[in-house]
Amino acid sequence: MQVLKFGGTSVATPKNIELIRKILDEKTANSPVVVVVSAFGGITTLLLECGKQAAGGDENYSKPLAEITQRHIQMVKSLIGLKNQGKTLSKIRILLNELEDIYRGIYLIRELSPKTIDRILSFGEIASSTIINDAFQDKGYNCRLANCQELIKTNSQYTRAQLKKEETYKRIRKHFRESEASVTFAPGFIGSDDEGNTTTLGRGGSDFTAAIFAAALKVKQLEIWTDVSGMMTADPRIVRSAYVIRQITYEEAMELSHFGAKVIYPPTIQPVMEHDIPVLIKNTFHKDDPGTIITRDVPAGEDRLIRGLSSISNIALLNFSGSGMIGVPEYSHRFFKALSAASVNVILITQASSEHSICVGISMDDAKNARQAIESEFQVELHASRIDPLLIEENLSIVALVGSSMKEQVGVSGKMFSTLGQNGVNIKAIAQGSSEKNISVVIESNEVKKALNSLHESFFLSDKKKLNLFIIGVGNVGKAFLSQIKKQRSYLSKYHHVDLCVAALANSKKMYFESSGISLSNWERDLKEKGSKMNLKKFLEEMDTMNLRNSIFIDNTADEMIANCYEDVLKMSISVVTPNKIACTQSIEKFISLKKTGLRYKSKFLYETNVGAGLPVISTLSDLIKSGDEINRIEAVLSGSLNFIFNNYNGERPFAEIVKQAMSEGYTEPDPRIDLSGIDVKRKILILIRESVINMEMEDITTIGFIPETCMNAPTVDAFLSSLLDHEDHFRALYQKADKSGKKLKYVASFNKGKAETGIRMIERGHPFYQLEGKDNIVTFNTRRYPEQPLVIKGAGAGADVTASGIFADIMRIANS
Known part of the structure; x- marks a missing residue:
């Protein structure tokens, strides 16, 4: 039969x-x-x-x-x-x-x-x-x-x-x-x-x-034919990477069913479990799929700790507490008796060891009856303030991690809580049975999708991590970055088990969201045709609402308004990666606040490209400080555009022409005065000083200008270039003075003995800066461990591709953290 x-x-x-x-x-x-x-x-x-x-x-x-x-x-x-x-x-x-x-x-x-x-x-x-x-x-x-x-x-x-x-x-x-x-x-x-x-x-x-x-x-076997190919590691409507569990025990199946898995229900298991009858879950519409077999024991060699994830929505938490409860056992008895009399089913229970409080999870539909029953039962104690008024939290869900092998493995609950914490999921209550077959947590219902995906990735797809990228700024750097993602995606997936998903793109006019990932083959067309009007507030709200796991906010602009929103983003437990230097060069209080916010909300704030584009300057400095080294002196050429200009100017072609060349090749800002003023270099040295755990403000750095004031005050860029031409004698004189003494002109930022300055220096032969060519940057650190021969970092410090690679490196640091 x-x-x-x-x-x-x-x-x-x-x-x-x-x-x-x-x-x-x-x-x-x-x-x-x-x-x-x-x-x-x-x-x-x-x-x-x-x-x-x-x-x-x-x-x-x-x-x-x-x-x-x-x-x-x-x-x-x-x-x-x-x-x-x-x-x-x-x-x-x-x-x-x-x-x-x-x-x-x-x-x-x-x-x-x-x-x-x-x-x-x-x-x-x-x-x-x-x-x-x-x-x-x-x-x-x-x-x-x-x-x-x-x-x-x-x-x-x-x-x-x-x-x-x-x-x-x-x-x-x-x-x-x-x-x-x-x-x-x-x-x-x-x-x-x-x-x-x-x-x-x-x-x-x-x-x-x-x-x-x-x-x-x-x-010999019971077959349940349904519309899915078996019990799955998670709800596939929420977790797209969920897959069929080939074999599972009766107890695991009951736990998953109790916590929302609707393929099979707990009462079904009991009769067959008594007679050791296997249950086979099969798909009517794909009858050749192997399905899931439910038995008493899983075969030897099946070493997966966790069998599945499940969740129940529409949950309310009852928090019953009061100092009068301590040491009085009748309170628990009366509490549960009152709920039972009101036909309120208790789904989850947790009680503090101090006996000061009892917390239970129930259906939201029962919340009103539960309140009436408890307040009626304890009206005398409430009036005498021996217990506190019943606190009910609604719109919650229970997420359960199920596996009969958990009891044999240390660290499962720690991994669960760590994964949720890193993704900004706040846990309201925790329950774990003594059998250790499931760990249940109560969270906000709007966090369920992120929680299930994060946990599924951590426990079932630990070899692959999905990062969801929200990108503002698709100019030269943004385009280069998207091109690099498109080129490297398959490589990263295959060899580094990282899946990069671009969930949102925005420029100054349009913003476009796609939780499943924006196609990088047609992103420019999609942004233009499918995007809505760009609004920074709405962009942040939508990013928060999408609530995707492992989210990273990438700012490829130099916009102050966007920089000012980083703290709000970090509070969403969303990491920030940016080449925008404004946030790191505002007041020291704001800089420290950003760092603390990232730590508090388990989000990363990375800005390697603030200083050396793709060069590992900040990360190297950070490693020195973390390992206990101390910075004595910093010297650096930090402007690829200025280095390009001084390496190409020899007095034969006008200085203004060299500046135009730098503009046309993309080494400067559209308004080259931003580069030539040295403000960019000033910001970079300030960031390095602050990374050295030294508090300093922008106004504490001395700037020695080399561009005549009349040029800098020109009304337009064209007028500025014309003014540079008028002052050619000034620039030729600077070059000739250095050339006669066998030196080269470099725009240098330095920090030494608590003082910092930026300006032109004549660099003698033999100095590490002398042979610096093209648009390269160089940074030297003299530290307690490198007192005489400095630690030198040198390489390309400007250009869209190089900056994009630096952003990419920061993202990979987050992926590997």
Whole structure:
């Protein structure tokens, strides 16, 4: 004997029932089959909705009833030939007429009792099993319809009836001893009490029915056919990388089911577990998929600690506390007794060891009843202030990590909490059973998607980390950066197990979001055509609302307004990567505040490109300081544009022409005065000083200018270039003075003995700066460990590609942290 169960989706359409026929053709060749079926997809919801409308006095209850009628009649006509249709239609119309009479009664008395709910809901399974059985008989199958109201006996706890196991098993065995049918169809979900009243078995009742048949008949395996290919590591609607669990234990399956996994329900497991009957979860629509097998033990060698993740939404937390509770055991007893009397189901419990508080998780639907029950029970203590007013937090969810091997491994809970903390998910409550088969946490409902994805990545895809990038600024640097991502994605995925997803792009005009990732082949077109008007506040709000794990905000601009929002971004537990120097060169208080905010909210604030574009200047300096070294002196050429200009100016071509060349080759800002003023270099040396744990402000740095003031005050860029030409003698004189003494002109930033300055210096032969060519930068650190020969960092310090590579390096530091 074999037992198979097909859910509502599997029997929702004639096409789906044809798939069932193909499955049964394979099964009946070996032995007789019991097929438990659910109501047609969506019918149970319509039946209940119709009842509620009738009980509420809404005459429109007839509309869902008409839909129920139409669905069943259409199924008969689609599944059964004309010759035999009449008989089945007659059966269904009798059922529907009886159902209509019941609804009419509900409407007249305005009452929908649990007993009546069971009566109306039973019509779904009775009608579907009747139609399907007759359809298979019409096709020539030797099949029979079992009456589960006669076979399955329960108590009278309507909507959640308890099984009378011995009597039920006895009836089932007797029925099949006398049956010669190859296929027996049975309606799931329903039974009857001792008075013959219809009862239902509660949520997942059809699965439970199948398990009852399997246990009573002691079959070798129970098969649950559904619309998914097995139990999954997480809900695939939330976690796209979720995959099917090939094998799982009974206890793990029950834990996952209890915490929201709807493939199978906990009551289903109990009957088969008693007889060690494996449960196979299969996909009706992909019958060749292997599915999930549920057994008592997982085979040796199956070493995954965690089997799956699950979650329950619509949770409220009751916080019951007060100093009068300490050392008084009756409070706990009375608290849970009051909830039980109010029929409030407790999903999660945690209690402080001080006995000062009890925290329980319940359905939000029960929150009002729970409050009334507790306040009624403890009204004397509340009035005397021995306990505090009941605190209820709503809009919460429970996320559970399940695995029977967790008890044998140290650090699972630590990894869970660390993963959630790093992604800014605040934990409201924690519960872990002594069996250590699950760890449950209560979090805000809007954090569930990020929490599940982060935990799934950490425990199931630990070899791959997804980073979600929110990028503002797609000019030269931004374009180069996106090009590098496109080129390196497959390499990073294959060799470094990092998946870079561009979740948002913005320029000064448009912003465009795509949580699944923006195509880097058409991003310019998509930004232009699909993007909405750029608004920084809305950009940040949308980024926060998307709530993606491992999010990084990338600012490729020099915009002060954007720099001023970094602290808000860090408070979202979103890391910040930027070449924008403004944030790091504002007041020392703001700089320190940014650092502290990042630490507090587990977010990174990285700005390597602030100083040396792609050169590892800040990271090297940071490593020196972390290891206990002390900075004595810093000397640096930090402007690639100025170095390019002085390396190419020899007095033969006008200084203004060299500046124009630097502009055309992209080495300067559109307004070259920003570079030539030395303000950029001043900001860079300030950042290095602050990274050396020395507090200094911009005004503490002396700047020695070399551009005549009349040039700097020119009204336009063209006027500035013209003014430079007028002052050519000034620049030629500077060059000739250095050349005569065998030196070269370099724009140098320095810090020594608490003093900092920037300006032109004549560099003698043999100095590390003398041979610095092109647009290269160079930084030298004299420290306690490098007192005589400095630590030197040298390389390209300007250009879109180099800066983009520095941004890329910061992102990889976050990926590897």
